[in-house]
Amino acid sequence: MSEPRGVSRRSFLAMSAGAVLLQTPSRPPVVPPSGADSLADGGAAGQLADPDRAGRPLEPVTARDNDAAIQAIEKRLQCTCGCGLDVYTCRTTDFSCTYSPGYHRQVLALAASGMTGDEIVAEFVKEHGESILMAPPRRGFALVGYYGPWTLVGLAAVGLVLLLRAWARRAAAVAVVESPASPAPTPAELELVRRELQHFES
Amino acid sequence: MSLLGEFALWIAFLIGIWGAAAGFTGGRTGRADLQRSSRNAVFALAITLLIAMFAVEWLLFARDFNVEYVAAETSRNLPTFYTWSALYAGQKGSLLFWATVLSIFGSLAMLLTAPRHRIYLPYVAGVVCVVAVFFLTVMLGAANPFARLPFTPPDGNGMNPQLQNPGMVFHPPMLYLGYISITIPFAFAVAALMSKRLDVDWLVAIRKWTILSWLFLSIGICLGMWWAYVELGWGGYWAWDPVENASFLPWLVMTAFLHSVMIQEKRGMLKKWNLGLILAAWVLSIFGTFITRSGVIQSVHSFTQSPVGSYFSVFLFVSIVLLTILYVTRLPLLKTEAYLESLVSREASFLFNNLMLVGIAVTVLTLTIFPILSELFTGNKIQMKPPAFNVVNVPLGLALLALTGIGPLIAWRRASIPNLKRQFAVPVAAGVAGALIILVLGMRQVWPIITIALACFVMGTVVQEFARGVRARHRQYGEMYPLAFFRLIARNRRRYGGYVVHTGMVMLFVAFTGMAFKIETEASLKPGESVSLRSPYGWTYTFKHLGVSQYDALNRQVTAGTVVVSRDGKTIGTMVPEKRQHVDSFGRPTFQPSTAVAIRSDLREDLYVVLGGVVGGTETAVYRFTINPLVWWVWYGGIVVAFGGVIVMWPGGTVGSNRVASGYTAKLAAENAVGAGE
Numbered sequence: 001m002s003e004p005r006g007v008s009r010r011s012f013l014a015m016s017a018g019a020v021l022l023q024t025p026s027r028p029p030v031v032p033p034s035g036a037d038s039l040a041d042g043g044a045a046g047q048l049a050d051p052d053r054a055g056r057p058l059e060p061v062t063a064r065d066n067d068a069a070i071q072a073i074e075k076r077l078q079c080t081c082g083c084g085l086d087v088y089t090c091r092t093t094d095f096s097c098t099y100s101p102g103y104h105r106q107v108l109a110l111a112a113s114g115m116t117g118d119e120i121v122a123e124f125v126k127e128h129g130e131s132i133l134m135a136p137p138r139r140g141f142a143l144v145g146y147y148g149p150w151t152l153v154g155l156a157a158v159g160l161v162l163l164l165r166a167w168a169r170r171a172a173a174v175a176v177v178e179s180p181a182s183p184a185p186t187p188a189e190l191e192l193v194r195r196e197l198q199h200f201e202s
Numbered sequence: 203m204s205l206l207g208e209f210a211l212w213i214a215f216l217i218g219i220w221g222a223a224a225g226f227t228g229g230r231t232g233r234a235d236l237q238r239s240s241r242n243a244v245f246a247l248a249i250t251l252l253i254a255m256f257a258v259e260w261l262l263f264a265r266d267f268n269v270e271y272v273a274a275e276t277s278r279n280l281p282t283f284y285t286w287s288a289l290y291a292g293q294k295g296s297l298l299f300w301a302t303v304l305s306i307f308g309s310l311a312m313l314l315t316a317p318r319h320r321i322y323l324p325y326v327a328g329v330v331c332v333v334a335v336f337f338l339t340v341m342l343g344a345a346n347p348f349a350r351l352p353f354t355p356p357d358g359n360g361m362n363p364q365l366q367n368p369g370m371v372f373h374p375p376m377l378y379l380g381y382i383s384i385t386i387p388f389a390f391a392v393a394a395l396m397s398k399r400l401d402v403d404w405l406v407a408i409r410k411w412t413i414l415s416w417l418f419l420s421i422g423i424c425l426g427m428w429w430a431y432v433e434l435g436w437g438g439y440w441a442w443d444p445v446e447n448a449s450f451l452p453w454l455v456m457t458a459f460l461h462s463v464m465i466q467e468k469r470g471m472l473k474k475w476n477l478g479l480i481l482a483a484w485v486l487s488i489f490g491t492f493i494t495r496s497g498v499i500q501s502v503h504s505f506t507q508s509p510v511g512s513y514f515s516v517f518l519f520v521s522i523v524l525l526t527i528l529y530v531t532r533l534p535l536l537k538t539e540a541y542l543e544s545l546v547s548r549e550a551s552f553l554f555n556n557l558m559l560v561g562i563a564v565t566v567l568t569l570t571i572f573p574i575l576s577e578l579f580t581g582n583k584i585q586m587k588p589p590a591f592n593v594v595n596v597p598l599g600l601a602l603l604a605l606t607g608i609g610p611l612i613a614w615r616r617a618s619i620p621n622l623k624r625q626f627a628v629p630v631a632a633g634v635a636g637a638l639i640i641l642v643l644g645m646r647q648v649w650p651i652i653t654i655a656l657a658c659f660v661m662g663t664v665v666q667e668f669a670r671g672v673r674a675r676h677r678q679y680g681e682m683y684p685l686a687f688f689r690l691i692a693r694n695r696r697r698y699g700g701y702v703v704h705t706g707m708v709m710l711f712v713a714f715t716g717m718a719f720k721i722e723t724e725a726s727l728k729p730g731e732s733v734s735l736r737s738p739y740g741w742t743y744t745f746k747h748l749g750v751s752q753y754d755a756l757n758r759q760v761t762a763g764t765v766v767v768s769r770d771g772k773t774i775g776t777m778v779p780e781k782r783q784h785v786d787s788f789g790r791p792t793f794q795p796s797t798a799v800a801i802r803s804d805l806r807e808d809l810y811v812v813l814g815g816v817v818g819g820t821e822t823a824v825y826r827f828t829i830n831p832l833v834w835w836v837w838y839g840g841i842v843v844a845f846g847g848v849i850v851m852w853p854g855g856t857v858g859s860n861r862v863a864s865g866y867t868a869k870l871a872a873e874n875a876v877g878a879g880e
Binding site (some may be wrong): 054055057065076081089092095099140150153 | 598822
């Protein structure tokens with residue numbers, strides 16, 4: 001005779017699941033009221049205790065900073081701080097960079113004066129040389145960089161095809177020379193080879 | 203301790219010189235005593251360099267700031283976790299790490315090489331010692347990790363904040379292991395050339411080593427991508443930086459070798475090509491270290507620059523000249539054993555695969571050194587940046603992806619038309635179906651559509667190969683399908699492990715297309731304000747700025763922004779990007795403030811938030827919000843590639859290839875016997 005149990009395993013699991021389900025919706029996301037100071041003992045509301053720790057003070061972002069056309073122009077220009085990134089990525093990544101914010105302001109000013117994207121880029125090239133461009137224009141020695149590899153691979157592919165054809169011809173010639181000495185395989189032998197190859201491939 | 207370390211370096215230097223002399227002389231003359239001595243020299247080299255490495259670690263943990271390297275790379279408040287990695291965080295320590303691991307790999311080669319391949323070992327010992335002596339020369343001449351300062355600073359400079367990331371603890375050693383382990387197959391190749399034993403034996407001896415170095419390079423590159431993504435904060439993982447390219451180059455060449463070596467093993471062809479690839483991979487691994495160390499090309503890895511570049515350039519130049527002479531003088535011995543029979547054959551497809559891999563390597567190399575080339579020819583430095591790299595490499599990469607699917611479908615020697623039809627039907631249908639589905643779903647960009655179509659084609663190939671293999675085992679041995687699947691892989695690990703690698707590569711290519719759909723915006727938000735972004739999947743993410751907090755951590759002062767994220771109105775979590783000002787133990791700033799990105803990932807897309815700073819010292823924060831689709835698939839793809847590599851490398855199982863290799867060796871032996879008889 002089994003001993004009476006207070007709570008069965010099934011009812012324990014059901015109660016646990018019920019408790020979890022009851023708990024979950026009762027926890028709304030913790031969102032402090034808008035504008036509240038998140039710094040305990042941090043002085044006046046909204047002021048940081050030590051702003052210097054947060055790096056260089058920044059300007060508020062405007063709609064023009066996010067303008068797709070402005071971004072597109074800045075992505076064609078290389079920041080000269082040594083990061084190797086474009087102006088847009090640099091100014092929104094390395095916030096300690098002192099070059100990219102200046103370039104950004106210059107792009108905004110030129111755009112405000114009515115210049116098109118190409119004209120703005122040309123203006124930068126006039127000022128800094130072609131090294132300011134993320135992708136150098138397709139002319140002069142840069143053509144070597146753009147088309148040299150493809151040409152090289154293309155020529156190599158043609159050379160490879162010619163080489164393979166020559167090899168195939170040589171292999172055929174060797175087979176012709178060898179064929180009189182080797183008797184033709186019987187269908188049974190061919191079938192055996194086919195089976196072996198199939199076995200090997202699997 | 204620094205005296206012990208420096209003494210160990212000098213002893214290792216002398217042992218290395220002796221080991222090189224004994225190895226080459228012993229190999230040439232056949233003197234057993236010299237051969238034994240060269241082997242012992244490699245072991246002794248490993249022991250002395252381990253002592254030197256132990257000494258550096260001791261000094262780092264003891265915070266002996268009188269040692270220049272310790273003062274430059276650590277500070278009193280540097281976490282213990284990163285104190286260990288300070289060994290290879292800087293120039294001098296990483297050179298010591300290189301030499302030590304090389305000597306350990308050399309010792310393993312001496313111990314683990316099968317008796318039938320020991321004929322190469324004296325030369326292998328010689329090459330290992332020469333390379334180690336070069337690194338020791340650099341250390342003793344220009345980058346001594348034990349050099350002392352004329353004074354003892356109260357605290358060190360601390361480690362570069364970008365290196366204080368778990369990824370950097372594992373990424374550099376993995377890459378170094380990849381670079382360094384290439385030296386062992388390279389040493390066997392040089393041994394084969396010097397001993398004029400250029401049959402298939404040396405290839406069998408290096409098989410595991412080549413896969414091992416390829417595996418380390420693959421893992422190292424993926425970890426580097428992960429580090430760049432989570433640490434640098436620009437929202438991407440690959441920027442065609444010269445140092446990234448330097449790791450990619452030997453990987454490409456090793457991948458080409460792993461494919462073309464199969465043709466030599468099975469058919470006795472491509473001897474010259476395979477030797478050339480191994481030599482090139484090693485030269486590129488040294489070139490990679492040269493690029494990292496010299497600073498000849500502008501790179502984000504500028505923290506490693508120093509004057510050792512001239513040492514590397516001389517070593518590189520001398521090595522290339524000597525290797526070219528050795529290679530050219532042995533060309534008559536590298537005649538092919540057979541000729542390719544058809545343009546439509548597995549051999550031909552592997553050759554085209556090699557062409558693409560080496561083509562991409564040449565492209566990457568050309569574009570990486572383009573500033574030098576352009577200055578040489580025109581007097582102007584022309585920089586090739588990511589947009590230019592992508593323009594040139596994307597078509598080549600896609601051609602390579604296509605060949606990844608084509609190669610396994612074509613039979614060895616010669617394929618017939620009915621065979622081709624049977625093989626290509628399913629993969630081509632999969633590719634077309636993939637393209638149609640994403641067109642219907644609304645994708646219109648050309649390159650992503652081609653990538654998805656090719657990815658489906660390659661996956662069609664892989665699935666078909668597995669399905670046929672499993673079905674064949676089921677029919678032949680009556681095995682259940684799951685068992686047949688596992689035994690199929692276990693019995694031919696090289697082939698099916700290779701398909702697993704292909705699957706990982708497909709995942710990577712598909713993940714790369716995600717970057718074409720990246721969405722980003724910049725915003726300055728007051729507490730309580732929010733900004734919304736619409737993801738490529740159609741969801742609207744809202745980022746609500748709660749406020750900015752400041753606190754001190756062990757070695758940094760943190761400014762953290764708190765952002766609550768919701769998707770289509772439903773809160774999904776909180777993200778806390780940081781701005782960090784690293785300080786020494788006296789609270790003095792050591793580096794420029796850096797960013798710590800907050801990332802929220804799932805299988806579809808990553809939310810990537812960077813805290814730029816604050817406006818006017820208030821809690822109004824400037825953020826960059828980015829949605830990066832499919833990024834997790836880059837990491838999963840990398841894991842699958844590594845897993846496939848492990849399957850290929852796992853001991854035993856390659857019955858088929860062993861049989862072919864031994865058959866080929868027997869054929870050579872028979873031909874040699876006939877030749878001798880004549």
